[in-house]
Amino acid sequence: xxxxxxxxxxxxxxxxxxxxxxxxxxxxxxxxxxxxxxxxxxxxxxxxxxxxxxxxxxxxxxxxxxxxxxxxxxxxxxxxxxxxxxxxxxxxxxxxxxxxxxxxxxxxxxxxxxxxxxxxxxxxxxxxxxxxxxxxxxxxxxxxxxxxxxxxxxxxxxxxxxxxxxxxxxxxxxxxxxxxxxxxxxxxxxxxxxxxxxxxxxxxxxxxxxxxxxxxxxxxxxxxxxxxxxxxxxxxxxxxxxxxxxxxxxxxxxxxxxxxxxxxxxxxxxxxxxxxxxxxxxxxxxxxxxxxxxxxxxxxxxxxxxxxxxxxxxxxxxxxxxxxxxxxxxxxxxxxxxxxxxxxxxxxxxxxxxxxxxxxxxxxxxxxxxxxxxxxxxxxxxxxxxxxxxxxxxxxxxxxxxxxxxxxxxxx
Numbered sequence: 001x002x003x004x005x006x007x008x009x010x011x012x013x014x015x016x017x018x019x020x021x022x023x024x025x026x027x028x029x030x031x032x033x034x035x036x037x038x039x040x041x042x043x044x045x046x047x048x049x050x051x052x053x054x055x056x057x058x059x060x061x062x063x064x065x066x067x068x069x070x071x072x073x074x075x076x077x078x079x080x081x082x083x084x085x086x087x088x089x090x091x092x093x094x095x096x097x098x099x100x101x102x103x104x105x106x107x108x109x110x111x112x113x114x115x116x117x118x119x120x121x122x123x124x125x126x127x128x129x130x131x132x133x134x135x136x137x138x139x140x141x142x143x144x145x146x147x148x149x150x151x152x153x154x155x156x157x158x159x160x161x162x163x164x165x166x167x168x169x170x171x172x173x174x175x176x177x178x179x180x181x182x183x184x185x186x187x188x189x190x191x192x193x194x195x196x197x198x199x200x201x202x203x204x205x206x207x208x209x210x211x212x213x214x215x216x217x218x219x220x221x222x223x224x225x226x227x228x229x230x231x232x233x234x235x236x237x238x239x240x241x242x243x244x245x246x247x248x249x250x251x252x253x254x255x256x257x258x259x260x261x262x263x264x265x266x267x268x269x270x271x272x273x274x275x276x277x278x279x280x281x282x283x284x285x286x287x288x289x290x291x292x293x294x295x296x297x298x299x300x301x302x303x304x305x306x307x308x309x310x311x312x313x314x315x316x317x318x319x320x321x322x323x324x325x326x327x328x329x330x331x332x333x334x335x336x337x338x339x340x341x342x343x344x345x346x347x348x349x350x351x352x353x354x355x356x357x358x359x360x361x362x363x364x365x366x367x368x369x370x371x372x373x374x375x376x377x378x379x380x381x382x383x384x385x386x387x388x389x390x391x392x393x394x395x396x397x398x399x400x401x402x403x404x405x406x407x408x409x410x411x412x
Contacts, residue, residue: 022149051362059355061113147267158256234358290323302383
C-alpha cells in the first residue's frame with residue numbers, strides 16, 4: 001500500500017484522467033449529428049446509423065485491446081500505460097479535427113478505442129491503492145469522474161459547437177495533452193515490482209480473459225450482468241443527441257446542457273451517495289436498486305412528451321449510478337491482488353462487446369421508428385428498448401445475489 005501522499009496523488013491523477021477521457025468523448029456528442037450530416041449529406045435518421053457505427057467501431061477496439069492493456073499494466077506497471085494513452089488521445093483528437101470525410105472519422109474512432117482501453121488500468125490502479133472495504137467506494141470515485149466529464153464535456157461541446165463542428169475536437173486534444181503533462185510530474189507507480197507477473201499472450205486477449213472469468217462461476221455471472229447492463233447504457237451516447245433533436249428540436253447547446261445535467265446528477269451520486277449508500281446498504285442491495293432505477297428512467301425518457309420532462313427524469317435517476325461501482329466492488333473483492341489488471345481488462349472487454357451491440361441496436365430502432373413517415377412513428381423506441389434490456393440484467397442478477405447471500409451466511 002502506498003504512503004498517504006502518494007495514495008492521494010494517484011487517486012487524484014486517475015480521477016482527472018478518467019474525467020478528461022470522458023470529457024473528450026462527450027465533448028463531441030452535441031456536434032456529432034451535424035458533423036455526420038455535413039460529411040454525408042444524408043438525413044438525421046440515416047446519420048444516426050452512421051453515428052451508431054462510429055460508436056461500435058470504438059467499442060470493437062476496446063474489446064480487442066482492453067485485456068492486452070490490462071495485462072501489460074500487470075507486467076510493467078500502471079504509470080507508463082496511462083501516460084502513453086494520454087499521449088495517443090492528444091494526437092488522435094487533433095487528427096480527427098481535420099477529418100475531410102467519414103472514413104477519416106472512422107479511423108479516428110478506431111484509434112480512440114485503442115487508447116481508451118486503459119480504463120481497465122485505471123480500475124486496477126484503484127484496486128492497488130485501496131483496501132478491500134474501500135474499493136467499491138473508490139470505484140465510485142471513477143464514476144464521479146465519469147459524471148463530471150459528462151458535465152464539462154457536453155456543455156463545452158455545445159458552447160464550442162457554436163463556433164463550428166470541429167472546435168470540440170481541438171479542445172479534447174488540448175485537455176488530453178495537459179493531463180499528460182500533469183501525470184508525468186505527479187503520478188507515482190502503484191504496482192510494486194514484487195507484485196508484477198510475467199506477461200502471457202494466452203491471457204492478454206479477449207478469449208483468454210474470458211477463461212479467467214470462467215474459473216470463478218459467480219464472477220462469470222456477474223460479468224454477464226455487466227455485459228447486459230453495458231448494452232443498455234449505450235443508449236445515452238448513441239441516440240440522445242439524435243432523439244432530442246427529432247423529438248424536441250433541441251440545438252447543440254440544448255443537447256450539451258442536458259447531458260451536462262446527466263453528469264451533475266451522476267457525478268454527485270458517485271462522489272457522495274455511493275460512498276454513503278454502499279457501506280450502509282451493501283453492494284448487492286445497491287446493485288439491485290441501481291438496475292431497477294435505470295430500468296424506470298429509460299422507460300420514462302422514451303415516453304417523455306416535452307423537453308423539460310427529460311430534466312425531471314434525470315433528477316430522479318441518480319440511484320442508477322450505484323450499479324457500476326457495486327458490481328465492480330463485488331468482483332474485485334473476489335479476485336487476488338496479482339490479477340486485478342486482468343480482471344479489469346476482462347470486464348472492459350465484456351463491456352466493449354455491449355458497446356458494439358448497443359449503438360447498432362438503438363440507432364436501428366431510432367432509424368426504424370424515428371422517421372415521421374414511418375408506419376409507427378415513435379422516436380422514443382430506443383429508450384424503451386434500453387429499459388427492457390436493463391430489466392433482463394436485473395433478472396439475471398437476482399439469483400446470483402441470492403447465492404452470494406447464502407454463501408455469506410454459511411461463512412458466518
